[in-house]
Amino acid sequence: MRIALAQLNPTIGDISGNVDKIRQAAGKARRIGAGLVVSPELAVTGYPPRDLLCRKDFLERVKRALEEDIAPLSNEIAILVGAPVRGTEVPGEERSTAPDFLFNAALLYAGGKQIGRQDKSLLPNYDVFEESRYFRPAGRRIPVQLGEWSLGLTICEDIWNDKDYWNRQLYEVDPVEELVARGVDLLVNISASPYHYGKIRLRVDMLRSLARKHGRVIIYVNQVGGNDELIFDGTSLAVDASGNVVCLAQSFKEDLLVLEVEQHGSRWILAETAAEAGPAPDRDKPAAAANNEGRLSPCGDLPARALPEEDISYVYRALVLGIADYMRKTGFRKALVGLSGGIDSSVTAALAAAALGPENVLGVSMPSRYSSPGSRYDARKLAENLGIAFREVPIEGMFSAFLEVMNQGGEPCGDLAEENIQARIRGNILMFISNREGYLTLTTGNKSEMAVGYCTLYGDMSGGLAVLADVPKVMVYQLARYINREREIIPHSVLVKPPSAELKPGQVDQDSLPPYEVLDAILQAYIEEEKPADEIAARGFDPDLVREVIRKVDRAEYKRRQAAPGLRVTSRAFGMGRRMPIAWRAG
Known part of the structure; x- marks a missing residue:
């Protein structure tokens, strides 16, 4: 037969x-x-x-x-x-x-x-x-x-x-x-x-x-x-x-x-x-x-x-297919990515260009007073390497207006609210372009950040599809190296500089988070393997650090509940496969 x-x-x-x-x-x-x-x-x-x-x-x-x-x-x-x-x-x-x-x-x-x-x-x-x-x-x-x-x-x-x-x-x-x-x-x-x-x-x-x-x-x-x-x-x-x-x-x-x-x-x-x-x-x-x-x-x-x-090429192909089908099956043809000059937005833009064709992707850089010249250059260079459209929309004027109004004419406080308003201004700009020009906004946050709440509601979380929401930070770097396997697409400086949200002077991710190699290992044990704190610490991690990471994961559930749908590439992703309550406490 x-x-x-x-x-x-x-x-x-x-x-x-x-x-x-x-x-x-x-x-x-x-x-x-x-x-x-x-x-x-x-x-x-x-x-x-x-x-x-x-x-x-x-x-x-x-x-x-x-x-x-x-x-x-x-x-x-x-x-x-x-x-x-x-x-x-x-x-x-x-x-x-x-x-x-x-x-x-x-x-x-x-x-x-x-x-x-x-x-x-x-x-x-x-x-x-x-x-x-x-x-x-x-x-x-x-x-x-x-x-x-x-x-x-x-x-x-x-x-x-x-x-x-x-x-x-x-x-x-x-x-x-x-x-x-x-x-x-x-x-x-x-x-x-x-x-x-x-x-x-x-x-x-x-x-x-x-x-x-x-x-x-x-x-x-x-x-x-x-x-x-x-x-x-x-x-x-x-x-x-x-x-x-x-x-x-x-x-x-x-x-x-x-x-x-x-x-x-x-x-x-x-x-x-x-x-x-x-x-x-x-x-x-x-x-x-x-x-x-x-x-x-x-x-x-x-x-x-x-x-x-x-190998990592399978994750790359999965994400490219996930973007292409999500766009096609929801009726969108063009994607929009906010380009910070960092690793996450660079990988997201490269995946989008592969899925949709570079002619259907727009990268938007939105520098503030804290954006380094290197990051602004890297965002523009990435767009050139990919062949995607590029715009720069500085947010300094809007940011200054917020600081003036919210501080009632006084000096800025430099607190978390002022850091996050920059992300929220950028989210509004991206959604404005999306509404006016028919782009679907792709969010750029990775699984490690989403897990511990290192992301801003109504800011960098704004969009229609979270491409890297199930990709741990270490894997994001692996994807970047795979994207660059034949020629430099993501600028080399993006791969070697310390990750930073650039929302205040001298800020780097490791000010608030452990090294990503450590964080990702703890997160995998807690989220994908569902191990308790003592078993995770027994693998050689600082018990206090393990408990703090778990606390952050549990407290950030309310953020993830409001996030865009994320493409699943690990054995346990946030979203439809993980049904955790928001209002709960360990007894």
Whole structure:
């Protein structure tokens, strides 16, 4: 059987647009000679649809799309598609005998009708996931028949519960074990697995282990693209029964893979979505390796892609995709970045230029009396290196007016309020340009600053998307060095000067914060690993410093609650995956 893996980038709620993507992928797969095309989890709606699933009209549109678009399309090629389905727990059961629930389903269509269905069994309800809010878990797991093939259909989390790989189980049910015990020929997983640094390596390793354990081919199809805070990497793949990865889709791009699996041997054929499909390959051509049960092996002249070795380039590509999709899916074409001459705004501007094209990015420098000549030069030089538009709007006049009014004609106090009013003036300027000229303002604060509240509400936090909100400061420097890998884009002086908000004379970040290498390590332990203070201090950190950092993190929750959505690239980001109260105290 020749199977196409359609790695798609859906837009949440755009049912007609998403169905068009499925239709195009199915057409290309059919021309290559595939008999089945597999799309990601909830491909019809995009993932996660969240409270759109509570709207009756939305679910009706999904139902119509399945009946009027997907089903007829399966007259040409069998289609496995992910969609929310309202109905009884057991397909075919009369509604009068069972309640009506919503399921996250994998639906198999062939010959113009639905011939199989498997609902998602394991509903994640942690971190960024809240599927129990919307769906009911499957009550049974049975093979789905397609011709001579018995398919074991699973959906995302269903494959993440192997007790031997994790040394624990989050759920009592293991859908993979049940399906293998029922004698399925191969396992298919449709997924919407969001990216964080290290996730691809972990996912590939887990799938290889699962294939070896059960002696089954595993076909894994993941969503790609940015949806609000989440970024999906794609990286769909097929693993043979020995745990070898034999075909691998691109990361952070739509892709189409076609592979051929034979029950007593196999061969695979790779086709790119960007290429027009040629004639179907010769089915009589011998496989390149010996026939082994459930084995996938190379065929023809198209070599398998190398397994991914994640490095900082993956974070860079994730952020570029996240910016591009957030802008496109919200209807914006141009981005605005306040350029301070520092590392964070420089990296943000470079990412925006890569995502949108430099012609669609405007950098605005807003110097005050405390802005150094070097910072003003660095901001302008960065814009020149990137090829983006640049403006300088000095804020001295506005700042002086504030000081005069708020100090009632007296001498300035030089306090925190006066420092922060500079950031708030700059925020107002950026939002004025945004309103008048149709730019989306990108905020530039990093995760380390956001964590401890080293940011100004209605100032540098003003904007529509927080690009670096989940990027620790040390990683920001790694991104800068990656951006400069071929030529100097971010001026060298930006990378070597001490970080500073430049809101008062001689100010540097380390006046208020520990060295970022230390701060980031403490923050990772507290936020991502959820370790208590004593365990963090046991790693060699000053206990008083650990407690002070934790205190700052907890006190800054009210700021983060008002921040722009931030792109997620670590295992625990601020935002939808971290639901902490504001008004609380440790007892």
